Amino acid sequence: MVECVMKTFLAPMEDITDTVFRQVLCDIGRPDIFFTEFMNVDGFCSEGRDAVIHRLKFVDKERPIIIQLWGNTPENYAETVKYLVENVKPDGIDINMGCSVKDVLKTGGGGALIKQKDLVKEIIEVVRGNIGDIPLSVKTRLGYNSVDYDWIEYLLSFNLAMLTIHGRLVKEGYNVSCRWDDIGKCVDIKNSISPTTLLIGNGDIFSKEQGEEYVGKYNLDGYMVGRGILQNPWIFSDKNNVSKEERISVLKKHVKLYLDTWGGEKHFYTQRKYIKAYINGFDGAVKLRNELMLMGAEDILAF
């Protein structure tokens, strides 16, 4: 997948890391590799396809981009991957095996796959059968109820192109700090079982310096930033200080792209999280943000 010195990744985050946000990041400071939000293969292979297919949307400048899938039905993985290979041609396909959201776990997908090793094997085999030469990766957590190196070993036995580990357990959600030392132990397992698999660490990274420090300390191939991007959308850039004017201008660029891309599809209130992200860190930011939050898209563009 990636010739590795060290790679940076933007985490897949539902309703956050869509094509509009990723395109803005391409202009202000992008990671080496993007992920799409996860897309449910069962939804994709049903009459509800229209409700999930927007997650596949990206433009060329976002490449390299990895499409993330979730679900628990091997046939639907097969059909979805076949479609992706023929029509979308992503730079990688990733399977989510770590999501801790209750509604996802209830369906037997995401983190629930940790408890279904035979199904995991079946899914990986059918995906492999249809993926051609597109690299296959998995994103998971350290375990379900406890740190589970057998699980990590099991995944590494499939000789994946890449494995991303979020250093928490499925049962924990976000309630504890990330266990970076345990992610570090997975590097030793990887080196003995599948040295060519790239191992990426994820969890609680809020600056480039911190990410680089962890990659060095734990001998990882890269780091992935999730929520940190909303605290600082410039996290992948070399900028420490971003002026108020630039922040407003980037927000306007985002709103324009939103209108062009999603105008009729996503309500504008879904964009408030980005207003909060961009309009930050200068005197008077809170007041301005509160004013902008009350405006519609056209008003922000005219501001």
Ligand SMILES: Cc1cc2nc3c(=O)[nH]c(=O)nc-3n(C[C@H](O)[C@H](O)[C@H](O)COP(=O)(O)O)c2cc1C
């Ligand atoms: C709002 C939200 C949506 C998320 N959606 C996904 C997703 O679609 N796929 C996935 O693998 N992880 C998803 N995650 C988990 C993140 O990718 C990441 O693993 C997690 O937030 C830990 O990284 P962080 O501490 O840098 O945020 C999501 C997290 C959040 C907060």
